[in-house]
Amino acid sequence: MAAEPRPGRLDPTGLALLLATVVGWGLNWPAMKLLLPEVPPFSIRGISATVGVLLLAAMALRRGEALAVPARVFPRLALASALNVTAWMGLASFALLWLGAGEATIVCYTVPLWATFFAYALLGERITALRLLALAMGLVGLSVLVLGNGVQAGVEKLPGVALALAAAILFSLGTVVTKRWPVPMPPAALVAWQTGLGCFPLLIGALVFDRWAVEEVSARSWLLLLYGGAVPLGLSYLAWFAALKRLPASAAAAGTLLTPVVGVVTAAIFLGEPLGAREVLALSLTIGGVVLAIRG
Template identity: 45%
Template sequence: MTSETDATDMDAARARLTGLTCLGITAVGWGLNWPLMKILLRDWPPLFSRGLAGVAAACILAAIAASRGQSLAAPRAIIPQLLFASFTNVFAWMGLTTVAMKFIPVSEGALIVYTMPIWTLLLAWPLRNMRPALRDVAAVVLGLAGVALLLGGGGGAPFSGDRLLGIGLSLAAAILFALGNILNRKPLPLPPLAAVAWQVGLGCLVMLVLGMVFEGPRYLELSAAGLACLVYMMLIPMAVCYLSWFETLRRLPPAGASAGMLLVPVIATVAAAVALGEPLGVREMAAIGLTLGGVALALGRV
C-alpha cells in the first residue's frame, strides 16, 4: 500500500511539475508577444498584421487537431455561439489590443486588458445576479487604483487624443472579453484545438479583410525584424502557447492556472522596458502590484 501511495504521489508531483512548466511557457510566450507586436507595427498596420498571423496560426492549429484525430466539423446549430465567441475572445481581445498598441506603451495596454477578471466580476452582478462581496469591492478598488496610478504618469500629455483612444480600446477589449466569459459559459461542443482553430481563424480573418480594405498595407515594407516578429506571432503565442495552455489546464487547478497568467503583463512590461526602452520604475511596479493584487482577488470569484 505504501509503495502504491508513493507511486501516486510521484505521478502527481510529475504532473504538477509538467503543468508548471507548461504554464511558464505560456506566460513567457504570451508576455513577449506584446513588445514584439509593437516592433511589427513599425512596418505593417495592426489589423492586417495581427489578422495575417492569426489566420496562419489557425491553419497550423487545425492541422495539429486533424493529426490528433480531432474533428474540425462545426455543427450548424453552434454557429451563432461560435461567431459570438470569435468576436469576444479573438476579434475584440486581439484586434482592439493590437490597434491600441499604436497609441500607448506596452505596460499600459497589457495591464489594462488583464483587468478582465475585475470586469467579469462587475458584469456578473447584473447578468448573473452575483452580488459583490467585500472581497470583490477590495478587488475593484485595488485594480482600478493600480491602473489609475499607471495612467496618471503618461508623460507630458496624459489626456491626448491618441492616448485616450489607446486606453479606450484596451478597456473595450477587457470588457468585451469579460462579457464573453459570462455569456459563453456553455463550452463549444468541439474538441479544444478545433474550437481554438475556429475562433482564431474566424476572428482573425475579419481583421485581415478589414486591414486589407481600410489600412492599405504596403506588403513589401516588412523588415527582417518585422518578419521575425510575424513568424514568432504565428508559431508561439497562437500555436505553441495554446497547446501548452491546454496541457496546463490538464495538470493544474483552474484557479492556479488563471492566477499564473498574472505573470503575462509583468513579463510584457519588463520585456518592453528592455526591448523598447519603455519606462520601468517605482510607479510602474507599484501600479502592477496594485492592479494584479485586485485581479488575484477577483479570480477567486470568477
C-alpha cells in the same frame, strides 16, 4: 491522460506548460509594438492569425480532432469568436498606437475585474466585498498608470486606454458567455475556429484600410509576424489547455497574472520603455486587484 497531482503539490509538467503559456503571451506585446512602424494593426493580426489557424488546424488533425462544427453550436462559436478574438485582438492592437507595450498589457489584463459583473448578471455569482475591493484596487492602478506622468500625458493616452479597456471588458464578457453557453468542441479545433472566425473581420479591415509596402518590411518583422501566429495564437493556447488538465483552475488563473509582468519587463528590455516606480506601482495594484477578484 495526465495523472492527478497529489493534494498540496502542483504538477510540475502543468507548471512548466503554464510558464510556457504566459511567456509566449507576454512576449507578444513588445513584438507587436516593434511591428507597428512597418505593418498596420489590421494586417499584423490578419497575417499572424492565418499562420496560427493553419498550425492549429494541422495539430487538431494530427490529434485526431474533428474540425466539423455542429450547426446547433455555430451561433455560440460565432459570438465567442467576436468577443474573445475580434474585439480582443483588434482593439488591443490599436491601443498600442497610443500606449507602450507594457502599459497596454497592464490595462488589458484587468479582465477578471470586469468578469465579476458579467458573472453576476449571467451566472448568478454574487459580488462580494472582496471583489469590490479588487475593482477599486484595479481602478487605482489604472489611474496611476495613466496619470502618473501628469494629467496632460494621461489625456494623450486616453484613446489607447479606452481601446485596451474595451478589449478587456469585451473579452471578460466572452469568457463568461463561453462558461454560460460552452462550445462543445475539442481544444485545438475550437481555438482554430475561434481564431479564424474572429480574425476574418480583421483580414477584411486589412484589405480595405491598410496601405503598406510589403517589399519594405524587414526580415525581423516577418519573423515577428510568424512568431505572433505560431506561438501566442498556436502553441501557447495548446499549452494553456494542457496546463488546465493538470492544474487546479484557480492555480492556472493565478498563473496567467505573470503575463503582464512578462510584457512589462520585456517591453523595458527590448523597447527601452520605462520601468520605474509608476509602472511597478500600477502593475502591483492591478495584479493585486485581479488576485482578489479570482479569490473573491
